[in-house]
Amino acid sequence: MTDQPRSRRLVAAPSRLPEDSLAYALVTAAGLIADVVGGLTLTDALATLWARRPDTPPGVRGAILDLAYGTLRDYGRQDFILDQLLQNPLPEPVQSLLRVALHRLDTRPDTAHTTVDQAVEAAATLLEGKFKGVANGVLRNALRQATELRAAADADMVAEHRHPPWWIRRLKTQYPKDWRAILVAGNTHPPMALRVNSLRSSRDEVLESFADANLPVRVLANGTLILEKPVPVGRLPGFAEGCLSVQDAGAQFAAQHLDVDDGQRVLDACAAPGSKTCHILELADVELTALDTDASRTRRISENLTRLGLSATVKAADCRNLDAWWDGRPFDRILADVPCSASGVVRRNPDIKWLRRGGDIARFASQQAEILEALWRVLAPGGKMLYATCSVFAEENGEQIAAFAARHPDCRRLPIGGQLDCQYLPCTDHDGFFYALLEKAA
Incomplete structure (x- = not known):
């Protein structure tokens, strides 16, 4: 995907396409993929789309979402195939329309004729229809050469694993036995x-x-x-x-591992959208403060608390800036669910695989270290802090905690399930999460 500054490329689906047609879903999903290719997150692209089309029926929304998420989970494979069928990439959003159509051909081979027909109809509405014939030819060639193209794609690292090269190499190094399973899990549909x-x-x-x-x-x-x-x-x-x-099963371990008890003063330092905040309050009667840097996201925390009949102090603040939010009273328990690469939850956020860069990991690790240092100051002697990420990369997880403990003689690493660090790798039942429980000397 592009390294250029992020830009909007969202395509307004032409009105002459029936809203309940496959062509409409294909061209709308293509606009979303083009947004992501341009550097926008899928979350932001979807928010803009639904704001522009608030009356989209649930069934149509579902069709668009299935195509967009599925295409991004398979992203990397479609471009490999298109490279075999095109001399040069087509302009957006036509290129992304072909990505979406190839994804559907792969997952719904029983409807190949319909997919090609509707993709060509969709192409006729883009860029004055200049690439309608090209789209038709590419997709029909993809069907004719399906066996050969599949074999070639399976022999290519990126096309086979649907992850960027730097990501694959990192996992190979850090998980020599499990890297393939991690990649496979990242390409699957997550459980509810x-x-x-x-x-x-x-x-x-x-x-x-x-x-x-x-x-x-x-x-x-x-x-x-x-x-x-x-x-x-x-x-x-x-x-x-x-x-x-x-809430994902792996995320539910956070409140369970925090070891909360009635009457404690608890901080959820990076709380939005509030799932872990609410879970803590469901487990124990505590005085809880929930922070997040984004005021719009703190509203999500409050909405979740209200729906569940729970109460907490919610503040929009950066947990590193103690003067902006801390009243000087230490906390007995702190959940530090820090910003991270989100490499353990890519099946829920498939755009992450392609928007992240290898250099981002060091940036996240630096931010995480700053958060740990700040929160350690507000943890009471004898108190416990649970460090959590939804990452599978060691720099954000075990290496981060080992470095922090080495800097702080008053830090004791407590076992979780018999291990100092608890790394849940993504699998059928849950996403990938890391937990480490730290106790401050009394």
Whole structure:
């Protein structure tokens, strides 16, 4: 993807395409992919899209999202194939339209004729239709040469693994036994995981309501519910009433590993959107302060607290700037869920793989070190701080904590599950997370 400054390339779907047509979904998803290629996050591109088209029916939204997310999970493979079929890349958003169409041809081979026909219809609405014939020829050649192209793609590192080269090499070095499994997990569709609010319902009551609604679920060892098939939250019994929250199983370990107890003073230092904040309050009656640097994101924290019937002090502040938010009273527990590469959650945010650069890891590590230093000052003697990332890279995880402990003789690393560091690698049941529990000498 481009290293140029970020720019908007969002394509307004032409009105002559029926909104419920595949062509409409293809061209709209192509606009989103073109945005990401231009350096914009998919989250921001989607926010702009829905703001422009607030009345988009749920079914149409779902089709667009499936195509956009699926194309980005497979990104890297489509460009390899297009390189075999084109002398030069086509201008955006036509190039991205072909990416989306190739993704659908690969995942829905039973509808190949329809996909090609609708992709050509979509191409006719872009750039005055100049590349309609090219799009038709490329996609038909892709079908004719499917076996040869697939074999060639499987022999290419990026096309096979759908991750950038620097990312693959880093994982090979740090996880010589697990790197392939990590890459495969990063390209899959994530499960829909739920957390039961024990203050408003019990797990048995929730399971009974799900059985009545014909929503099969299974229960993981840490209490997480995994839906057999994801559904809109509006279909979840008890969600509107605050009995449930959507939260990955790996993320649910955060509040569980923090070791909170009633009456403690607790800080969630990088809290938005508030899932971990709420989980802590569901586990213990504590005095909790939740911080985030972005005022708009702190509103998400407050909304989640309200839905679940919980209470906390929410502030928009950078946790490193103590003068802006700290009242001088130390905390018994601190959750430091620090900004990171998000390399453990790329199946939920597939644009991250391609927007990140190798040099970003050192930048995140520097920021994390600053946060740790600041928060250590506000932790009470005898208190515990849980360091957390959704990363799988050692520089942000084990290496970060080892360096911090070496700088602070008053820091004791406590075991989690018998290990000083707890690295959950992404798998079928959960995303990738890292946890380290630190105790400050009394």
